[in-house]
Amino acid sequence: MLEPIILEITKTTPEIILDKDNNVFKISGRAIIENSQEFFNPIISWFEEYFKKPNSKTELTLNIDYLNSSSSLFLMKIFVLFEQNINTNNKIIWMYDASDDLIKERGEEYKLLTKLNFELKETINEDYEDFNFDI
Template structure:
């Protein structure tokens, strides 16, 4: 499967979905004007990949900030990862800055929503 790379902008995160290198990461800021439009190709890619995932998957969220509409799209991604966890081992690695308790709490809320292993890392 072809990897998906999206470069970060001032309003959108960097996205790296590369099964060949076993890198699955969304990082930086997520406050796109239209979160549905931005996340649509990401959700489609993950949905397609979820049909035949291979090996253990570690999905890193390294976000500095997410707005409400991005949070809804990330929930969709997490639900797809939960579905994949029936086929392979999935671990969500939620990274947050030491001084950013809001991002830690956001990750903890997501962890309560889905039945996938969550790990938290202070940056």
């Protein structure tokens, strides 16, 4: 049995929910940690393990509000894993706020770079204008 990874959101790292039993896969918040390797490596290992015996359907939802460049690399690594297991009925959902061009562009870039079932989903978050820079 694969233990879930549940990490609460912090000022520099996103909330992570990777729960095979409940079929929930979510990354939300900001990833601006300097030592992104330490943060993302366990997540990548988790997915490697997961894809050995995946659920019948895997939807990873990302709702990112900021991404630094080293974290972008690790997200790419996760997407590459999804790509390698593309026959497992998997999908990426990239949420972005209607007013947030930067995150939208990042999503489009990933979509372009992968052969995944990659959905860009616009949301309207009323609180969004209060985007919080407090890290």
